[in-house]
Amino acid sequence: MAKEILDLTGQWRFKKYPVSARRMRDLEEGDWLNCIVPSSIYVDLAEAGVIERKKLESNPEDFFQISLEPWIYKKQFDLSEDFLKNDKIELVFDGLDTFSQIWLNGKLLGRTDNMFCSYRFDITEIVRGRCNELLVKFDSASQEGERLMNRYGMLSKDKCSLPQRAYVRKAQCQFGWDWAPVLPGCGIWKGVRLEGFKVGCISDVHITTVDCDKSSADVKIFVQIEKFSHRPMVCSLSVSDATGKIAAKAVLQYSARHKQASAVVKIAKPQLWQPRGYGSQPLYKLAAELHIGDELVDSVSQSFGIRTVKLNQVPDEYGQNFGFEVNGQAIYIKGADWIPASLFIGEARADEYERLLTSAAEANINMLRVWGGGIYETKDFYNLCDRLGILVWQDFMFACAYYPDRVWFFESVKKEAAQNIVRLRNHPSLVLWCGNNEIDWQHSIGQVAKSKKFYGRSIYHKILPQLVHELDPSRDYIPSTPLGVGKNTNEPTAGTVHQWEVWSGFKPIDDYLSQVPRFVAEFGFQSLPCKKTIHNLIGDKHIAGFSLEKHNYQPNGTGRLQYYINEIFRPPANIDEFVYLSQVVQGRAVRKNVEHLRANCDINSGVMFWQFNDCCPSMSWSCIDYGGRKKALYYYARRFYAPV
Structure with missing residues (x-):
């Protein structure tokens, strides 16, 4: 009777959608290509040999047309007689990028318009035993965004990205950024599966540390179920520690009408989860089993850590604090800002996350900020952060x-x-929700668009805080970063700052020493990728003709870099010298600010440099380039973030 799952990832087929198609049989015209889901249209075309990956990366501007065309994906599958006996069968997409239509066996199931949402469709009456055909058609996100923008008005004047991005709920950096080209694309970027239920299922588990110390911990466990029967149900809960020893048990009762229940369990001598550098990261495991009588209906396993977290914003003699406290202890943040691991969302696999996050941990980084122009990250990302502290x-x-x-x-x-708060709230590594990146600040200084009205303000100041309070009250929420008080949202005596006077403002590197902000959420310095990454991108024969400007997406970014290099060293004579000197200057600049802030840790509570990783080949602010090679900044970071 337990829930059944049929994984539909893996082998699919795809092709350009024939614009002349009027009926389902018209789709058979033309050749279908093989692909592996989850992925992105650009990766699928490269793997199928239609485009060359190296040309895509070295000349991305030549491939934008792909993002203007419709594409269709197809999956055929069979079901067993036992699977068909389930009371309810649902088709689940964890992520579709972005504007899509889904058909099963010739019936339109629905449409999607948000990359960050999962979608469920009841297919109980549609699915059959043999020769099921699932179709997903994607329309151009760029064109749909442009249609909406033409109707409602332009909301962005950013020179590095397409302005229609504001109307499209997908990774904003895919529309171009100052470190990425314009390649919006589309695709099935997360998992796909069928879920079969009999009688009911566990739909949500929420685990919260109510209170904890070395002697005991109170942990609240909330379980929500879905029922297709009026019979009462029972959910048995068992909590085990990292060694497998049972630490607590409880039973939840569900009457014929109730679908929610919770219990607070007490765990003696708990192993507390601590941030990296402050202790270990033991993870407990909850096993929840839903029964009707003696029959198992569904089961869920959920890892969690026992810890409390608080954002301290109490006024003090220096202004207003902005510091994180875990288990009652103040944590000095040594961090970096994180962007998607690939511009082709869906491409990065578990081993890529393992490599990047292990590198972060080895550099003594204890916080990563998942930046608001990318994606809510995958389960692999958060699971690794839980494990690594x-x-x-x-x-x-x-x-x-x-x-x-x-x-x-x-x-x-x-x-x-709501979906992403619920999906992420059991991770002990998650400590703060932030409404947006730089919008409040840019509005206050008139840099967003030609408008005095703050379009979208209620999202960050009303909708999101209400949802966080309702769904994840154990964590703090801030509306934006930088975060200040009053009209000056980038003021150093309170909240967070983004320090871009050095680099973007051409101020000397020593200008970092002129202030001690309470918390630095962004600052950074560009450099070239490593020499081998450039060689792999364009080939040894063309290295002398490598265009710095072409792969630097920030206006006058290369000019800034040359300016700062020339302030310290003689001008580089060739590309190899440019690589070396740019990385040394980047490392020295970031080190100067971090060491200054750490020396003033009575005022400053933390710092995060922009940015940790790259999503494509480019000149950027990263410490690890797109080829996975560590720049000089990475080795500087390992030292300037070392324990003292």
């Missing part, structure tokens, strides 16, 4: 633009936010 500051996915003040947009945002 890397704290996560989680932005909601809004960055550097106004967003629509429209009811339909708000409803999509509510669904997106």
